[in-house]
Amino acid sequence: xxxxxxxxxxGSIPVLLAVSVVTFTLLYIVPGxxxxxxxxxxxxPETIANLxxxxxxxxxxxxxxxxxxxxxLSGDLGRSWVTGRPVARSIVARVPVTARLALTAFxxxxxVGLGVGVYSASRHGRPADHVVRLTLLxxxxxxxxxxxxxxxxxxxxxxxxxxxxxxxxxSLRHFILPGLVLGVYLSIFQARMTRxxxxxxxxxxxxxxxxxKGLPERVVIWRHAFRNALVSVITLLGGSLSNxxxxxxxxxxxxxxxxxxxxxxxxxxxxxFPAVMGCFLFQSVVFVLANTLVDLGYALADPRxxxx
Amino acid sequence: MARxxxxxxxxxxxxxxxxxxxxxxxxxxLAPAHPDELSLAESLRPPGPGHPFGTDYFGRDVFSRxxxxxxxxxAISLSAQLIALVVGVALGAAAGYFGGWVDGAVMxxxxxxxxxxxxxxxxxxxxxxxxxxxxxxLALGLVGWPGLCRLVRGEVLALKERDFIxxxxxxxxxxLWILRRHVLPNVAAPILIATTLGVGSRILQEAxxxxxxxxxQPPAASWGSMVxxxxxxxxxxxxxxxxxxxxxxxxxLGSNLLxxxxxxxxxxxxxx
Numbered sequence: 001x002x003x004x005x006x007x008x009x010x011g012s013i014p015v016l017l018a019v020s021v022v023t024f025t026l027l028y029i030v031p032g033x034x035x036x037x038x039x040x041x042x043x044x045p046e047t048i049a050n051l052x053x054x055x056x057x058x059x060x061x062x063x064x065x066x067x068x069x070x071x072x073l074s075g076d077l078g079r080s081w082v083t084g085r086p087v088a089r090s091i092v093a094r095v096p097v098t099a100r101l102a103l104t105a106f107x108x109x110x111x112v113g114l115g116v117g118v119y120s121a122s123r124h125g126r127p128a129d130h131v132v133r134l135t136l137l138x139x140x141x142x143x144x145x146x147x148x149x150x151x152x153x154x155x156x157x158x159x160x161x162x163x164x165x166x167x168x169x170x171s172l173r174h175f176i177l178p179g180l181v182l183g184v185y186l187s188i189f190q191a192r193m194t195r196x197x198x199x200x201x202x203x204x205x206x207x208x209x210x211x212x213k214g215l216p217e218r219v220v221i222w223r224h225a226f227r228n229a230l231v232s233v234i235t236l237l238g239g240s241l242s243n244x245x246x247x248x249x250x251x252x253x254x255x256x257x258x259x260x261x262x263x264x265x266x267x268x269x270x271x272x273f274p275a276v277m278g279c280f281l282f283q284s285v286v287f288v289l290a291n292t293l294v295d296l297g298y299a300l301a302d303p304r305x306x307x308x
Numbered sequence: 309m310a311r312x313x314x315x316x317x318x319x320x321x322x323x324x325x326x327x328x329x330x331x332x333x334x335x336x337x338l339a340p341a342h343p344d345e346l347s348l349a350e351s352l353r354p355p356g357p358g359h360p361f362g363t364d365y366f367g368r369d370v371f372s373r374x375x376x377x378x379x380x381x382x383a384i385s386l387s388a389q390l391i392a393l394v395v396g397v398a399l400g401a402a403a404g405y406f407g408g409w410v411d412g413a414v415m416x417x418x419x420x421x422x423x424x425x426x427x428x429x430x431x432x433x434x435x436x437x438x439x440x441x442x443x444x445x446l447a448l449g450l451v452g453w454p455g456l457c458r459l460v461r462g463e464v465l466a467l468k469e470r471d472f473i474x475x476x477x478x479x480x481x482x483x484l485w486i487l488r489r490h491v492l493p494n495v496a497a498p499i500l501i502a503t504t505l506g507v508g509s510r511i512l513q514e515a516x517x518x519x520x521x522x523x524x525q526p527p528a529a530s531w532g533s534m535v536x537x538x539x540x541x542x543x544x545x546x547x548x549x550x551x552x553x554x555x556x557x558x559x560x561l562g563s564n565l566l567x568x569x570x571x572x573x574x575x576x577x578x579x580x
Contacts, residue, residue, distance in 0.1 A: 018420040026436045137568075141561035143512055145519050146535060146553035149542065157543045246427040250516060254539070264428070265520050268435035276435045280428065288423050 005296055012292045019284045020072070024065050026280065027273050077278035082270050087278035091260060098259035101182065101248055104175050108183025109190050109240070114233065116187065117194025122221045124199060132195075136188055144185045144247050148254045151181050178255040182247045186240050193236040197229045231301045238294040245287060314572025321504075321565025328559045331378040339372035344527055352545045362547040364538070370547060373529055374555050380530040381559065385510035388445050392452025392510075393503055400457035401487055401495075404464030411461070418454040426451040427516055434522040444523045448510050459502055463495045497574040501567055508563030515556045531556045 052058050059067070071078070077087035120132040155162045155177055162177045201207065202225055210220045249261030256262070260279060267275035331338070340359075347367035355362040361370035403414035421429070430447035437443035467473065468491065476486050517523035518532030526533070531552040538548030 015419060015423050018416075019423050022420065022424070023432075026432045137564065138557075138561065141508075141557045141564055143515055143519075143532075143553070143556050143560075145516065146549070146556065149535065149539060149549045149553065153542055153546050153549075157546075242425040245425040246516075249427060249431070250519070253520060264431060265522070268431050268520075268522055271435055271438070273435075276432065280432050283428055284424050287425055287428075 001300070004299060008292050008296050008299070012288055015288055016285060019288060020069055020281060021065070023277050023281045023284065024068060027277055028061065072281060077281070078274035080267075080272050080275045082267075082272045082275070087275050090263065090275070091278055091282050094258055094260045094263050097257055098248055098252065098261060100172075100175055101178055101251065101257060101259060102244055104179025105182035105186055105244065105247070105251075106240075108180060109186035112184065113187035113190025114194050116191040118198055118221060118226055118229075120191065121195045121198030121202060121225075122217070124202070132191070136192055139184075140188045140192075143250075144181065145250045145254055147185060148178070148181045148251055151177055152254065174255075174257075178251045178257060182244070182251045185247050186243055189243055190233075190236060190240060193239070194229065194233055197232045197236075198225055201225045201228050231298065234294060234298050234301055237297075238291050241287060241290050241294070245283060314569045316569070317565050318569025318573060321562045321567070321569055324558055324562030325566060328378055328382060328555075328562060331375045331555075332382045333379075335372075335375035335379055339369070339375045341369040341372045343368065343373045343376040343529065345369070345372075352541065354545070355547055361551040362545065364545070364548050365541060370534075370551055373534060374531070374551050377529050377531045377534055377552060377555065378559075380524055380528055381511060381514055381532070381556070384441065384444055384514050384524070384530065385448070385507055388448035388514070389452060389503060389507050389510045391445065391449030392456060392506060393499075395449065396453035396456025397460050397492070397499060399453070400460030401464050401491065403457070404461040405468055405483070405487055405491065407465075414457065414461070418457055421450065421454045424451075427513065430513060430517055431520070431522060434517060439522045440525055441528075444514060444517055447517070448513050451513065452506055452510060456499070456502055456506070459498055460495055463498055464491055467491055467494055497570075501571045501574065504563055504570060505567035508560045508567065511556065511559050511563065 057064070068078075075088050077091070079085060080087055080090065083090075116132060116136075120129050123129040123132075162173065198221075202221075207220060207225055210224045211217075215224075245261075248259065249264060251257070252259040252262040253265050260283065263275070264279040264283070266272075267279055345368060347363070350359070350363050350367035351365055353359055353363040353367075355370075359369050359371060361374060363369055364373070399414045399417075403411040424432075429451055430444075433447040433450065434443045437446065473486060473490055476490050481489075514523060514530060515532030515535070518530045519536045521533070521536055524530040524533050526537075529537075534552035535549050535556075538545070538552070541548055
């Protein structure tokens with residue numbers, strides 16, 4: 001089992017390297033000169049030359065890449081061009097905010113998404129199933145930032161029951177609305193996937209056997225069908241991860257939460273390249289590693305993969 | 309039963325998309341005002357007889373802006389999906405048909421692009437090339453092709469073992485001929501479905517990028533950037549967010565319905 005884990009982790013190394021190359025390329029394809037972009041074209045040639053040396057722009061590309069990669073691996077992502085602070089430290093400071101938002105959303109979507117999916121599948125073809133499918137179809141077309149804005153208007157501006165924006169004192173209250181919005185957004189995908197996985201399982205012979213021997217439907221659905229659906233549902237988490245990361249970028253921006261997503265967007269807006277590259281690298285690495293973990297979880301949950 | 313549900317879905321989707329396309333094409337004739345016409349005296353008017361969707365801070369007519377926004381959003385999403393379609397189908401067909409190192413190289417490339425959450429990649433590109441229509445097109449084309457590529461590769465892999473491909477080769481047909489005349493027509497249905505659904509994703513992604521301020525730049529307005537600018541006036545003028553938001557939802561719903569409906573009609577294997 002440990003060997004399997006190590007093999008999977010080793011397998012993600014080429015992808016991680018490729019990710020680092022793409023991240024590095026982002027800065028390299030900037031039209032014009034990043035230094036002039038930074039100090040303006042009125043700076044003296046001396047200043048420009050100095051800064052160029054400081055940023056290592058006078059070296060050939062592959063040397064710059066290797067130097068950058070080496071520093072990145074030791075946790076040095078450079079300094080922000082805007083604030084002058086180390087990018088790595090800024091990212092670490094923002095992790096807890098994003099983690100709390102993501103965790104809240106994940107919990108909400110696990111309950112709502114799986115619950116709705118199983119319920120809808122157990123009522124297959126009946127009115128309740130049609131209502132759920134129609135709702136999912138309509139909800140799936142609403143962008144998360146529009147849903148977030150409407151939620152903000154209703155609960156924050158009209159009803160005034162929840163804080164609208166910002167972190168405030170950092171209490172959980174400030175995560176309720178963003179967490180719920182993002183959670184419900186994720187639920188749409190999870191419910192849809194869970195439903196189709198469950199429908200496939202419900203058709204199997206052993207479910208018919210379970211029903212035939214007179215088990216209550218609740219036991220058939222939850223103990224027999226759902227437990228087998230869980231294996232496939234774990235892989236679906238992989239699909240939700242991308243939605244979670246992308247959704248949190250948008251949600252943090254709207255609710256003004258100082259997380260990594262918000263940091264990324266601000267950095268992109270200011271064209272603060274060290275910060276953009278740092279955020280980009282950090283989130284992509286988290287994404288790749290999380291996907292590897294999901295793969296591993298799938299392998300562990302399914303004896304055919306684990307032992308085969 | 310699923311076939312029965314597919315047709316109404318496809319028709320409903322096609323109707324919604326026609327509505328959006330009509331807004332995009334006939335916008336200038338339907339719009340009561342020019343989308344950039346300022347009128348500070350009419351700042352932040354709620355929806356009413358003169359302005360069905362209200363006015364924004366500068367007194368611009370929101371209905372006219374939503375109509376013009378259809379043009380921007382639709383043009384960008386369709387072009388981006390076209391890029392994704394061409395690249396995805398070409399690389400996917402090549403990978404599936406030729407196999408070997410071509411397949412290996414293409415699939416590694418797919419792995420790398422898919423190693424990034426889509427919007428993040430788009431944000432990175434917008435940051436490095438600078439926000440604007442060209443970088444949005446590039447970003448959305450780039451995140452769009454790997455899905456199609458995988459799909460086409462899989463279909464082609466299955467097809468190329470079939471007898472009629474062997475027969476074509478036996479009578480002396482070349483690779484390109486076989487790909488164009490025998491392979492691709494047989495993959496047309498799944499490509500059509502994936503492309504229709506892809507347009508919906510592109511509309512959402514363009515809206516998200518523009519919403520973040522990294523897509524279409526003022527004075528041009530897409531639905532996403534309208535929501536972005538409307539957010540400031542949320543407590544006083546929620547219609548600035550609601551109507552462009554609704555427009556996005558209608559367009560995305562249209563492509564999702566049409567795509568899902570087409571799948572039910574065309575591809576019996578994928579029905580539930």
